[in-house]
Amino acid sequence: MAEVVLDGVGKVYTDGTRAVTSLDLTVADGEFLVLVGPSGCGKTTALRMVAGLEEISEGTVSIGDRVVNRVPSRDRDVAMVFQSYALYPHLNVRDNIGFGLRLRKLPKTEIRERVDRAARTLGLAEHLGRKPRQLSGGQRQRVAMGRAIVREPQAFLMDEPLSNLDAKLRVQMRAQIARLTRELGVTTLYVTHDQTEAMTLGDRVAVMKKGVLQQVAPPQELYDHPVNLFVAGFIGSPAMNLLTGALTRDEAGDFAVDVGSQRLSVPAEVLAARPALAGYAGRSLIVGIRPEDLHDAALEGAEPAPGAVLRAEADLVEAMGSEVLVHVSVDAPPAVTEDVQELARDVGAEEQVPDPDAAHSELVARFGPRTRAREGAGVVMRVATDRLHFFDPETGLSITEDA
Amino acid sequence: MSAPAASDPTKPSPPPRPEMGIRRGLASRIVGRTGGGLAAVLLALIALFWLMPTFGLLVSSLRDPQEMSKSGWWKVLGKPSDLTFSNYDKLLDNKDMTRAFFNTIWITVPSTLLVILIGSLAAYAFAWLEFPGRDWLFLVVVGLLVVPVQVALIPISKLYGDTGLFGTITGVVLFHVAFGLPFAVFLLRNYFAGIPRDLLEAARMDGGTDLTIFFRVILPLGLPAIASLGIFQFLWVWNDMLIALIYADTESAPLTVALQSQSRAFGANIDVLAPGAFLSLIVPVLVFFGFQRYFVQGVMAGAVK
Numbered sequence: 001m002a003e004v005v006l007d008g009v010g011k012v013y014t015d016g017t018r019a020v021t022s023l024d025l026t027v028a029d030g031e032f033l034v035l036v037g038p039s040g041c042g043k044t045t046a047l048r049m050v051a052g053l054e055e056i057s058e059g060t061v062s063i064g065d066r067v068v069n070r071v072p073s074r075d076r077d078v079a080m081v082f083q084s085y086a087l088y089p090h091l092n093v094r095d096n097i098g099f100g101l102r103l104r105k106l107p108k109t110e111i112r113e114r115v116d117r118a119a120r121t122l123g124l125a126e127h128l129g130r131k132p133r134q135l136s137g138g139q140r141q142r143v144a145m146g147r148a149i150v151r152e153p154q155a156f157l158m159d160e161p162l163s164n165l166d167a168k169l170r171v172q173m174r175a176q177i178a179r180l181t182r183e184l185g186v187t188t189l190y191v192t193h194d195q196t197e198a199m200t201l202g203d204r205v206a207v208m209k210k211g212v213l214q215q216v217a218p219p220q221e222l223y224d225h226p227v228n229l230f231v232a233g234f235i236g237s238p239a240m241n242l243l244t245g246a247l248t249r250d251e252a253g254d255f256a257v258d259v260g261s262q263r264l265s266v267p268a269e270v271l272a273a274r275p276a277l278a279g280y281a282g283r284s285l286i287v288g289i290r291p292e293d294l295h296d297a298a299l300e301g302a303e304p305a306p307g308a309v310l311r312a313e314a315d316l317v318e319a320m321g322s323e324v325l326v327h328v329s330v331d332a333p334p335a336v337t338e339d340v341q342e343l344a345r346d347v348g349a350e351e352q353v354p355d356p357d358a359a360h361s362e363l364v365a366r367f368g369p370r371t372r373a374r375e376g377a378g379v380v381m382r383v384a385t386d387r388l389h390f391f392d393p394e395t396g397l398s399i400t401e402d403a
Numbered sequence: 404m405s406a407p408a409a410s411d412p413t414k415p416s417p418p419p420r421p422e423m424g425i426r427r428g429l430a431s432r433i434v435g436r437t438g439g440g441l442a443a444v445l446l447a448l449i450a451l452f453w454l455m456p457t458f459g460l461l462v463s464s465l466r467d468p469q470e471m472s473k474s475g476w477w478k479v480l481g482k483p484s485d486l487t488f489s490n491y492d493k494l495l496d497n498k499d500m501t502r503a504f505f506n507t508i509w510i511t512v513p514s515t516l517l518v519i520l521i522g523s524l525a526a527y528a529f530a531w532l533e534f535p536g537r538d539w540l541f542l543v544v545v546g547l548l549v550v551p552v553q554v555a556l557i558p559i560s561k562l563y564g565d566t567g568l569f570g571t572i573t574g575v576v577l578f579h580v581a582f583g584l585p586f587a588v589f590l591l592r593n594y595f596a597g598i599p600r601d602l603l604e605a606a607r608m609d610g611g612t613d614l615t616i617f618f619r620v621i622l623p624l625g626l627p628a629i630a631s632l633g634i635f636q637f638l639w640v641w642n643d644m645l646i647a648l649i650y651a652d653t654e655s656a657p658l659t660v661a662l663q664s665q666s667r668a669f670g671a672n673i674d675v676l677a678p679g680a681f682l683s684l685i686v687p688v689l690v691f692f693g694f695q696r697y698f699v700q701g702v703m704a705g706a707v708k
């Protein structure tokens with residue numbers, strides 16, 4: 001096992017496409033790091049450079065203490081799990097798993113033992129004699145995992161290994177991968193565009209956009225303290241509500257943010273945590289509210305404090321069983337920046353990017369299952385104002401200490 | 404175009420035509436029926452009909468030459484005891500014919516194996532190795548496909564004369580290899596290029612060099628194409644006469660040339676021709692049956708995803 005370090009890594013394809021730009025990333029020894037981002041942001045390219053399947057245009061990649069830029073894949077001692085699984089169709093499961101060991105000329109008995117052990121771990125023991133085409137999707141996925149783990153490599157590289165499975169199986173295999181890599185304690189670089197997968201699997205998560213690394217942090221920190229609009233909008237489902245507001249300061253020196261015709265007060269601790277925020281007084285900025293920070297006041301009984309309430313009409317109520325998503329419209333203009341458009345592009349909803357001049361924007365609130373919110377009826381929402389996010393409308397950066 | 408009849412409202416309209424989308428082609432209906440008993444019988448009959456001349460040749464080769472000139476081969480069916488192996492005995496005693504038979508094998512087998520070996524290595528390079536000018540070079544190879552054998556006859560004769568290859572089996576083999584390769588490279592490259600890239604990359608990650616990838620991944624997966632190519636090349640060389648006629652001498656002449664010279668020497672010596680022809684026919688048939696399952700087999704199924 002070893003540390004994997006990317007230092008200023010860049011990739012320009014022969015046709016001139018720039019896929020990755022000065023990527024600095026360290027996967028600590030034994031760490032599970034997830035590389036996440038929208039389609040086409042360069043995740044696969046980055047992974048393939050570590051694997052040695054793609055030439056490194058700029059910077060260096062090291063595995064252990066060794067710079068591997070000029071080392072061919074076969075000598076890098078890393079194993080890769082492909083999205084397509086890439087099982088050898090002419091070999092049975094045993095030979096598929098043992099292929100790498102055979103090429104390394106290990107003794108037959110040892111290969112046998114190691115393959116048996118891996119097959120037991122993955123629950124493939126009864127299928128060792130089968131050909132890949134006789135296996136189900138989940139079994140093929142496990143064979144692909146087996147092929148990686150028998151080699152006991154320095155690091156695992158995985159490129160969307162679960163994306164070919166149906167939803168239920170994916171959740172199951174996700175848990176299995178988490179358990180397995182934790183047991184083995186092997187350094188893993190895992191690529192996905194599914195933020196749920198990233199959040200549940202990663203010790204740390206690295207978010208990329210258009211070949212540029214945005215933020216690397218443990219999942220919870222990424223969720224609580226996104227450094228910019230892109231990360232804020234990408235992590236979390238349903239996504240964070242983003243709208244344009246104006247920061248005001250009254251005579252007493254208290255700050256509040258105007259969201260359309262309604263006013264939310266900004267608690268002192270938020271200002272303390274974001275010293276630069278005071279500088280935005282009298283200016284417009286982008287306010288971010290996570291759906292779960294909007295609570296159904298009717299369910300809570302107590303009347304919410306003034307300055308922590310949003311009133312609106314429910315447009316759409318989606319009951320999910322354990323929760324209810326309530327879509328409401330407020331009279332504040334939506335936040336539309338390049339990041340927001342990029343996020344919409346990723347989910348294929350470009351045409352749904354709201355008009356920045358629109359007077360209303362759509363918010364999603366996540367209520368408890370017993371909410372009585374009905375479509376067309378008004379809802380009163382208590383806003384957890386201590387958890388508001390603020391972003392600069394020009395740069396899209398989170399407004400924190402440095403002004 | 405005028406169609407007064409069709410536009411005349413007093414005339415009955417033509418019956419509605421069956422939906423083209425629903426109607427199936429004759430061939431597809433035949434294929435659909437092949438599971439049935441009647442179709443199986445029909446197919447067997449057609450196959451028998453096609454096999455008739457071959458069967459006739461076999462029977463002829465087993466008859467007494469005197470009888471053969473007097474009656475048709477089917478007469479023997481009433482009296483199977485007349486069949487005899489004497490023609491084959493004589494054939495085996497005929498030094499020219501046995502030598503020709505082994506010459507054919509000595510020409511065909513190396514020509515086929517060399518074309519497969521060189522062709523598949525070249526095809527792998529054209530499909531999967533990156534080097535400057537690769538695709539242009541491949542286009543040149545494809546261009547060679549249309550070069551007729553005849554244009555090479557005279558220059559190669561000169562070359563063989565100078566190098567002492569004229570009249571040797573080696574010379575004939577080299578010629579067949581040279582003219583078999585463009586097609587081999589073309590066919591195999593296109594097939595190899597269809598092998599999923601992930602498989603080769605997986606092998607590379609597993610510690611494979613180009614050579615191990617070639618032998619352990621490309622060759623086994625390319626088997627259907629290689630088998631097809633092998634059969635084509637085998638048949639072409641086995642049945643070739645032109646090249647052998649020009650470059651082989653009497654010592655190195657294959658069966659095709661020997662059969663031809665026999666028929667000219669003795670006129671109606673059907674007792675040599677029939678068994679000789681049958682012998683030259685049965686080997687390719689056996690080769691075909693040996694490899695035909697690779698034609699059919701979809702080795703690729705389940706490779707990815």
Ligand SMILES: Nc1ncnc2c1ncn2[C@@H]1O[C@H](COP(=O)(O)OP(=O)(O)OP(=O)(O)O)[C@@H](O)[C@H]1O
Pocket residue numbers: 013014015017018019037038039040041042043044045046192193
């Ligand atoms: N061989 C190539 N030649 C030229 N451009 C390429 C090549 N491979 C990828 N690209 C481009 O590089 C960019 C990054 O591609 P990459 O495959 O790394 O994205 P990704 O983040 O893995 O996306 P996805 O989630 O869809 O797999 C894309 O714009 C892609 O079009």
Ligand SMILES: [Mg+2]
Pocket residue numbers: 043044045159
């Ligand atoms: Mg990808």
